[in-house]
Amino acid sequence: MNSNNNYRDIVQETVTKKYKKRLFVNKLVTIFTVVCVIAAIVPLCSILFEVIKNGISAISFEFLTQPQGSIGSGSGGIAPAIQGTIIVVGLASLIAAPIGILTGIYLSEFAKEGGAFPYLVRFFNDVLTGLPSIVIGIVGYVLIVLALGSFSVLAGSLSLSIIMIPIVVRVTEETLKIVPHSLREAGYSLGLSKAKVTLRIVVPAAKNGILTGIVIAISRIAGETAPLIMTILGTSLFFSGITGPVDALPLRIWRLASQPYESAHAFGWGSALILILMILALSLGLRYFVQKRSPFKGMA
Amino acid sequence: MVRNKKHDKLFTGLVVGTAAYTLLMVGLVAFSVTKGSLDIFMEEGIQFITGSDWNAVEGRESFGAYPYIIGTLLSSAIALAIGLPISLAIAVFISEIAPPRIGTPLSFITELLAAVPSIIYGLWALFVFRFWVRDIIEKPLYDAFHGYLPFFAKTPFGLDIFTAGIVLAIMIIPIISSICREVMRVVPDSQREAAYSLGATRWETVRTAVFPYVKSGLVGASMLGLGRAIGETILVTMIIGNVIGPNAIPTSFFSQGQTLSSLVANEFNEASSDLHLSALIALGAILFILTMGVNIVARLLVKKKIKVSSGAKAQ
Numbered sequence: 001m002n003s004n005n006n007y008r009d010i011v012q013e014t015v016t017k018k019y020k021k022r023l024f025v026n027k028l029v030t031i032f033t034v035v036c037v038i039a040a041i042v043p044l045c046s047i048l049f050e051v052i053k054n055g056i057s058a059i060s061f062e063f064l065t066q067p068q069g070s071i072g073s074g075s076g077g078i079a080p081a082i083q084g085t086i087i088v089v090g091l092a093s094l095i096a097a098p099i100g101i102l103t104g105i106y107l108s109e110f111a112k113e114g115g116a117f118p119y120l121v122r123f124f125n126d127v128l129t130g131l132p133s134i135v136i137g138i139v140g141y142v143l144i145v146l147a148l149g150s151f152s153v154l155a156g157s158l159s160l161s162i163i164m165i166p167i168v169v170r171v172t173e174e175t176l177k178i179v180p181h182s183l184r185e186a187g188y189s190l191g192l193s194k195a196k197v198t199l200r201i202v203v204p205a206a207k208n209g210i211l212t213g214i215v216i217a218i219s220r221i222a223g224e225t226a227p228l229i230m231t232i233l234g235t236s237l238f239f240s241g242i243t244g245p246v247d248a249l250p251l252r253i254w255r256l257a258s259q260p261y262e263s264a265h266a267f268g269w270g271s272a273l274i275l276i277l278m279i280l281a282l283s284l285g286l287r288y289f290v291q292k293r294s295p296f297k298g299m300a
Numbered sequence: 301m302v303r304n305k306k307h308d309k310l311f312t313g314l315v316v317g318t319a320a321y322t323l324l325m326v327g328l329v330a331f332s333v334t335k336g337s338l339d340i341f342m343e344e345g346i347q348f349i350t351g352s353d354w355n356a357v358e359g360r361e362s363f364g365a366y367p368y369i370i371g372t373l374l375s376s377a378i379a380l381a382i383g384l385p386i387s388l389a390i391a392v393f394i395s396e397i398a399p400p401r402i403g404t405p406l407s408f409i410t411e412l413l414a415a416v417p418s419i420i421y422g423l424w425a426l427f428v429f430r431f432w433v434r435d436i437i438e439k440p441l442y443d444a445f446h447g448y449l450p451f452f453a454k455t456p457f458g459l460d461i462f463t464a465g466i467v468l469a470i471m472i473i474p475i476i477s478s479i480c481r482e483v484m485r486v487v488p489d490s491q492r493e494a495a496y497s498l499g500a501t502r503w504e505t506v507r508t509a510v511f512p513y514v515k516s517g518l519v520g521a522s523m524l525g526l527g528r529a530i531g532e533t534i535l536v537t538m539i540i541g542n543v544i545g546p547n548a549i550p551t552s553f554f555s556q557g558q559t560l561s562s563l564v565a566n567e568f569n570e571a572s573s574d575l576h577l578s579a580l581i582a583l584g585a586i587l588f589i590l591t592m593g594v595n596i597v598a599r600l601l602v603k604k605k606i607k608v609s610s611g612a613k614a615q
Contacts, residue, residue, distance in 0.1 A: 022501050022504065023501060025501070025503060026501035026502055026503040026504070029502075029503040030397060030502070030503070032389055033389040033390070033392050033393035033397060034393065035389075036385075036386045036389035036390050036393070037389070037390050037393050037394075037406065039386060040386065040390055040410060040413065040470075040473050040474070040477075041409060043413070043424075043429070043470050044409065044412065044413045044416070046424065046428065046429070047416060047420060047421070047424045050424055050427070050428050051420065051423075051424070098318075099318045099321060099322070100322075102314060102315045102318040102319075103315070103318045103319045103321075103322050105315050106315035106316060106318065106319040107319065109315075110312055110315055110316070111319075117319075118319075120323060121319045121320075121322055121323055123599065123603075124322070124323055124326045125322055126595075126599050126603075127326070127592065127595045127596055127599060128322075128325060128326060128329075130524060130527045130528070130531075130591060130594075130595035130598070130599075131329065131531065131588070131591055131592070131595070132530070132531020132532070132533065132561060132587055132588075132591055133531070133533065134531065134533040134561045134564055134565065134584060134587070135329060135333065135531070135584050135587055135588045135591070136329060138329075138332050138333050138336055138581055138584045139328050139329050139332040141332075141336070141581075142331075142332035142333075142335055142336045142581070143328070143332060162325050162328070162329070165322055165325065166322070169322060192304075193304035193305070193307055193308045194308050194311070194312075195307045195308050195310070195311035195312075196304070196307070198311070199311075219415060220415075222417070223416075223417020223418065223419060223420070224417070225417075225418070225419045225533070225534040226533035226534050226561065226565055229565055229568055229569060230564075230568055233569065250417060250419040250534070253419050253420075253423060254419060254422070254534060254537075254538070257422070257423055257426055257427075257538060258538075265427065268423055269423070272419070272420050272423055275417065275419075275420070276416075276420065279415070279417075
C-alpha cells in the first residue's frame with residue numbers, strides 16, 4: 001500500500017515536471033513570436049520616420065517645380081522626375097488595365113473548368129509576378145530601345161505594363177468570382193447575351209474590387225527602379241516626346257543617393273517622401289471614391 | 301438574337317485574345333533575354349558561367365558570371381535563413397495566437413511593409429540601417445569569432461553581403477508571412493481541436509497539427525520569398541559594395557560582393573561595347589532561368605496545398 005502510494009507520487013511528480021516543461025516551451029515560443037512581430041515593425045517605423053524627417057526639409061516650391069540645378073549645388077528640384085513618373089506609369093496603366101481586366105474576365109467568366117489553356121494562363125500569370133523586374137526591363141530594351149535606337153517612354157511603359165498585368169488579372173478574377181450567381185441568372189432570364197451580362201451586371205458589381213486591384217498594381221510599378229534603368233535612362237530635362245528618354249522618381253532617388261554630396265542625399269530623401277505621398281494619395285483617393293459609390297449603384 | 305450572338309462571339313474572341321497575350325508575355329521575356337544574350341554565349345560558351353574575369357576594355361574583353369552567381373545565391377540564402385523563421389513566427393502569431401482585434405491590424409501593417417518600394421528600403425539601408433548592422437551585429441561577431449571562423453574574418457564595413465542579406469530578409473518577411481498565413485488558414489479547425497483534446501499546448505498543436513498539414517505550402521511560400529530575394533536589384537545594388545571580377549567571390553560574410561542583378565544595374569548605362577551589353581543581358585538570362593525554376597516549383601507546391609486543403613474543408 002505504502003509502496004503503491006510512493007509509486008503514484010513519483011508518477012505524479014514526473015508528469016507535473018514534464019507538464020511544466022511543456023508549458024515553459026509553449027511560453028518561450030509565444031514570446032519568440034511576439035519578438036519577431038516587433039522585429040518586423042521596427043524597420044517600418046524607422047523607414048517612415050527617416051523619410052519624413054529627412055524629406056520634409058528638402059521640399060520647397062522650387063523643389064517641386066524646377067529641373068535639377070548643377071550637380072552638388074543643391075539648387076533646383078525634381079520636377080522632371082515627378083512628371084516622368086506620372087507619364088510612364090500612366091501610359092503603362094493604359095496598356096495594362098484593359099488587358100488585365102479582360103483577361104481576368106476571361107478566367108472567371110469564360111474559361112472552361114479544368115481546361116488546359118486557362119490553367120496555363122493562370123499558372124504563367126502567377127509565375128510572371130515572381131520574375132525579377134530587371135529581367136522584365138530587358139524586354140523593353142531588346143524590343144523597343146534597340147528597335148527605335150533610343151531610350152524611350154514607350155519602352156519603360158511596356159516593361160512596367162508587364163509587371164502590372166498579372167496583378168490586375170489576379171485581383172479581377174478573384175473579385176468577379178465573388179459576385180453571386182443569382183445576379184448572372186437574373187440577366188440571362190431576361191434574355192441578355194453573355195457579353196451583356198458580363199459587362200453590364202457582373203463587372204459593375206465588382207467595380208470596387210477591380211479598381212482596388214489597379215491601384216495596388218499602380219503603387220507597385222510606381223516604385224520600380226530596375227526596369228527603368230534599361231528603358232527610360234533618366235535625364236535632367238522635362239518630357240520631350242514618347243520616343244525620347246524621360247526621368248522618374250525612383251531612378252532619380254537612386255542617382256541622387258550615389259552622389260557624394262550631402263545636398264544630393266537631402267534631395268533623395270525629399271524625392272522618397274514625394275513618391276510615398278503620391279502612392280498614399282492614390283490609395284486614399286481610391287478609398288474615398290469607393291466609399292462614395294456603393295457597388296450596386298451602377299446596376300440600377 | 302442574332303445580333304446578340306455576334307456580340308458574344310466578338311467579346312469572347314476579345315477576352316481569349318487578351319488571355320493569350322498574357323501567356324505571350326512570358327514568351328516575350330524568354331525571347332528578349334535569349335536574343336540579347338546570344339552574342340556573349342557564342343563568344344564565351346560555357347566559360348561565361350564558370351569564368352570569373354570581368355574585363356570590358358576593348359580588345360581584352362573577357363566576361364564570366366561565376367562570382368555573381370555565388371553572390372546572388374549567398375545573399376539570398378542569408379536572407380532566407382534570417383527571414384524564414386521570423387516570417388513563420390509572425391504567421392503563427394497572427395493566425396494562431398493573437399485575437400482578431402490585434403491580428404487584423406498587424407496583418408495590415410505587414411502588408412504596408414510589403415508596399416514600401418524597394419528603392420526606399422535601399423535609401424534607408426544605405427543611410428541608416430547599415431550603421432546599425434555594422435555596430436550592433438557585425439562588430440560583435442567579428443570581435444568574437446574573427447580568429448577562428450573564416451566567414452567572420454574581414455573588418456566589417458556595413459556595405460557587404462551580410463548587410464544585403466539582412467535587408468533582403470526584411471523585404472521578404474511580409475511576402476513569406478502573408479502566404480504562410482493564407483496557407484495556414486486552410487487547416488481545418490477539427491485538426492487543431494483534435495490536438496487540443498489530447499492535451500497539447502498551443503505550440504504543440506501548431507507543431508504537430510498545423511505545420512505537417514501544410515508543409516508543402518510553407519515550403520512553397522519560402523521559395524516564393526527566395527525568388528524575390530534572388531531577383532531584387534536596386535536595394536542590393538545600393539548596399540552590397542559592388543566589386544567586380546575575381547574579388548567578387550566572397551571569402552567571408554563581411555566581403556563586399558556583387559549579385560547578377562546589381563551588376564546589370566551598375567553597368568548597363570555605361571556599357572562600352574555590344575559584347576559588354578550582351579554579357580549584362582546574359583546575366584539577366586541566368587537570373588531569368590534561376591527565378592523561373594524557383595517560382596514554378598513554388599507555385600506548384602502552394603497551389604497543390606490550397607486546392608487539396610480547401611477541398612477537404614468543404615466536406
